[in-house]
Amino acid sequence: MVMEEKLVINELEQGRELAKRLMSNLKDTSSIESSKSLISEILSIYQNAISMLDDKKVLKRSREIDDKDSKNVIKKRKVFEKKTEKVSFFVGAGQEKGSIDDGYCWRKYGQKEIHGSINPRGYFRCTHRFTQNCLAVKQVQKSDRDPSIFEVKYVGSHTCNNTTTSPKTPNFSVSTFQEGNTADEQREDIKPTKTEEAMMSFEDLESKKNIFRTFSFSNYEFENGGGGWKGNLFHENQLSPAATTSGSGITSEIATAPASVENSETADSYFSSLDNIIDFGPDWLLSCDVLNW
DNA sequence: CGGATTTGACCACT
């Protein structure tokens, strides 16, 4: 492991420790000021870590471009320019056949057996690819480790306006993972959720990402007891590979959106309230209690 | 009948 990677890990570990302390403080409503201070520190640490990783990406990318230029080779596939985001959906038993709606219309264009994986990977692209030149693509694969988890990898952003009728509001716990096209991966787990039901539209993942980035925990320990899941989780009542899925063993940000829709607050409004992390309101604190933080 | 899915073939990349 190179030195800069160690530094990043060190930064993230510090953030984790501070987060733990914050959790303890949150149980004591009298220490709000202390909690705010901790949050500020966490934000600073995560920002440092992110900056380190971004710098690595810039360096790596420039090297790739130089290599191409030096060889004077024109390659058809420009993989490194695509923005990818991995997400995992954790589905309940017997729900695989359900249909997940992430707010977009997808059309399956291929399926492949992946070397080393038990389950095939499905390839989906936006239905409006040709009508609106929307280049969004996603890959869905059932987790080998846990059949109840679908790993979904989103590549590119939607440029189409058409989302399916009602905003897809999957109820799930989400963890997204943004990857550079290489091994530079950022791990950011988050556990928002005011209640156990939040609705969110995938089109908002990108915009919310920064929010998660500023405040995230590794909830993997909570949800899997340290078991093998390395990535982000989505809890969804209904999900079909065609609709969404992915995020193979990776790490990322996590949002839990629960399973019923009784709570009227949508993910959108929920996340909006996160715009200023420091201003988490009483509701958020309540959710911490609910989650037994 | 039109749109979506399946699936083998093809191609880019390593």
Add this chain to the structure above:
DNA sequence: AGTGGTCAAATCCG
């Protein structure tokens, strides 16, 4: 040469 991603003809389905 092996692997993953995409294409496109065949097929399915509402």
